[in-house]
Amino acid sequence: MSNAPEGFRGKLCNAIERSRSFLCVGLDPDPARFPDVVRGDVGAFLREVVSATQDLVCAYKPNIAFYEALGERGWRVLKDTVEAIPDSIPVILDAKRGDIGNTAKMYAKAYFKDLGVDAVTVNPYMGFDTIEPFLRYGAAFVLCITTNPSAGDFQFLQAEGKPLYLWVAERAVEWARSGEVGLVTGATRPETIRKVREVAPCLPLLIPGVGAQKGDLEASVREGLDGEGRGVIVNVSRAVLYASSGPDFAEAARRVAMGFVERMRKVEIREI
Amino acid sequence: MSNAPEGFRGKLCNAIERSRSFLCVGLDPDPARFPDVVRGDVGAFLREVVSATQDLVCAYKPNIAFYEALGERGWRVLKDTVEAIPDSIPVILDAKRGDIGNTAKMYAKAYFKDLGVDAVTVNPYMGFDTIEPFLRYGAAFVLCITTNPSAGDFQFLQAEGKPLYLWVAERAVEWARSGEVGLVTGATRPETIRKVREVAPCLPLLIPGVGAQKGDLEASVREGLDGEGRGVIVNVSRAVLYASSGPDFAEAARRVAMGFVERMRKVEIREI
Numbered sequence: 406m407s408n409a410p411e412g413f414r415g416k417l418c419n420a421i422e423r424s425r426s427f428l429c430v431g432l433d434p435d436p437a438r439f440p441d442v443v444r445g446d447v448g449a450f451l452r453e454v455v456s457a458t459q460d461l462v463c464a465y466k467p468n469i470a471f472y473e474a475l476g477e478r479g480w481r482v483l484k485d486t487v488e489a490i491p492d493s494i495p496v497i498l499d500a501k502r503g504d505i506g507n508t509a510k511m512y513a514k515a516y517f518k519d520l521g522v523d524a525v526t527v528n529p530y531m532g533f534d535t536i537e538p539f540l541r542y543g544a545a546f547v548l549c550i551t552t553n554p555s556a557g558d559f560q561f562l563q564a565e566g567k568p569l570y571l572w573v574a575e576r577a578v579e580w581a582r583s584g585e586v587g588l589v590t591g592a593t594r595p596e597t598i599r600k601v602r603e604v605a606p607c608l609p610l611l612i613p614g615v616g617a618q619k620g621d622l623e624a625s626v627r628e629g630l631d632g633e634g635r636g637v638i639v640n641v642s643r644a645v646l647y648a649s650s651g652p653d654f655a656e657a658a659r660r661v662a663m664g665f666v667e668r669m670r671k672v673e674i675r676e677i
Numbered sequence: 678m679s680n681a682p683e684g685f686r687g688k689l690c691n692a693i694e695r696s697r698s699f700l701c702v703g704l705d706p707d708p709a710r711f712p713d714v715v716r717g718d719v720g721a722f723l724r725e726v727v728s729a730t731q732d733l734v735c736a737y738k739p740n741i742a743f744y745e746a747l748g749e750r751g752w753r754v755l756k757d758t759v760e761a762i763p764d765s766i767p768v769i770l771d772a773k774r775g776d777i778g779n780t781a782k783m784y785a786k787a788y789f790k791d792l793g794v795d796a797v798t799v800n801p802y803m804g805f806d807t808i809e810p811f812l813r814y815g816a817a818f819v820l821c822i823t824t825n826p827s828a829g830d831f832q833f834l835q836a837e838g839k840p841l842y843l844w845v846a847e848r849a850v851e852w853a854r855s856g857e858v859g860l861v862t863g864a865t866r867p868e869t870i871r872k873v874r875e876v877a878p879c880l881p882l883l884i885p886g887v888g889a890q891k892g893d894l895e896a897s898v899r900e901g902l903d904g905e906g907r908g909v910i911v912n913v914s915r916a917v918l919y920a921s922s923g924p925d926f927a928e929a930a931r932r933v934a935m936g937f938v939e940r941m942r943k944v945e946i947r948e949i
Contacts, residue, residue: 532827555804
């Protein structure tokens with residue numbers, strides 16, 4: 406028996422310590438943006454990016470939509486990509502799923518058992534019994550504040566004295582008694598990350614939107630850190646993956662990733 | 678040029694007229710429940726059920742989770758299943774997707790272009806810009822009231838004077854100016870279907886939950902019908918698909934489907 410912390414959180418903590426980084430690289434293969442040199446070989450492209458960045462990251466996040474868009478070969482490419490990631494680095498599958506228990510169980514088995522990922526992003530609209538089946542196999546990151554312009558259509562509605570996204574954060578804290586739960590809090594609205602951190606002091610936060618979507622990296626990390634100066638996972642997808650369209654794409658990905666890591670290392674922990 | 682109504686709605690109207698039925702059969706293959714006689718041949722099982730029920734339905738609804746759970750062969754089985762459905766019957770892919778525009782476009786292309794479905798179910802939590810990419814290719818059914826026990830975690834929260842699900846219904850009416858939009862309104866709470874119908878008099882309603890989930894078929898149809906006595910699609914999955922575990926599974930599926938159709942044909946239109 407080893408003394409290492411168990412589950413997703415243990416694996417994440419170890420990966421953060423080892424890499425001295427909160428960076429997560431999003432593995433979203435878009436054939437329209439591939440460097441010429443890879444000639445459409447999706448798997449090889451992703452393996453090279455993983456190989457060039459693995460000492461700089463605390464997690465990888467493949468978005469399943471980009472693999473579904475590959476059609477019949479998509480599942481195989483996704484599975485190979487997950488397998489190419491070292492076991493010590495947690496894999497968060499960005500799937501944003503949410504369905505009744507019977508169906509959620511199907512998704513959970515496919516992702517945790519067949520693909521072998523460590524965590525999945527989920528949508529809260531249908532409530533806890535659509536999240537719980539995922540927690541039996543691994544961790545779930547619940548959408549809370551998203552980075553898109555229409556996020557405000559519902560997430561900022563005032564419901565009985567507080568915005569919907571804070572209802573989600575509070576419920577997620579309750580759900581975390583049943584398993585490993587985190588929240589997705591986009592970097593495009595850092596002031597909301599502070600509010601989420603107040604009601605959910607211990608949940609890990611997955612923060613997308615600092616790359617191509619121009620969210621505020623430093624403010625998001627500062628507001629998102631937990632009491633131990635941990636608990637944030639900052640995702641960058643396109644800015645790293647497509648850093649260069651030339652044959653130097655892997656070195657360019659590493660250089661851009663390193664730039665994000667260095668900026669994060671300079672963020673001072675906010676006084677709490 | 679034909680004079681037939683175009684798009685999803687036209688296809689649906691024609692299918693309702695022809696079948697004199699609001700029944701949609703959910704095609705959710707669960708290998709654990711297959712009749713022995715099919716020996717794990719998912720494709721053959723689904724084709725037989727389609728063949729035995731196609732004159733009784735106005736739509737089919739495969740839930741993509743069950744195909745993902747098949748692993749690498751899942752996409753092929755799903756594509757073959759969609760191809761086995763006559764072109765005149767609309768296919769609603771139950772995917773409950775919702776992601777930022779860039780990603781939603783990937784999903785939309787995969788489902789409408791590669792698989793060739795007519796409509797997709799989507800999750801409203803992230804707002805309109807996550808729905809809109811689907812509308813460029815086909816119809817989207819937005820989750821409004823779901824059938825699961827935890828639906829009330831957020832859907833019934835009172836936000837500025839009305840429950841969240843009515844906010845979703847109202848927004849969906851606005852979104853319907855940009856394309857073909859419907860709502861998912863579960864049969865386990867028929868009184869909420871009435872409220873949705875009041876704010877969304879013209880949107881088609883996809884009503885799951887009348888089979889294994891024991892929702893109220895008659896009340897749901899009565900409350901859901903639009904001013905023309907149309908506009909409902911009542912889904913039954915497990916009760917039809919697994920009507921018998923013997924070699925008579927296809928005839929049994931037809932018999933159970935016919936039972937639902939006959940009950941729906943007896944529903945009188947509510948006075949409006």
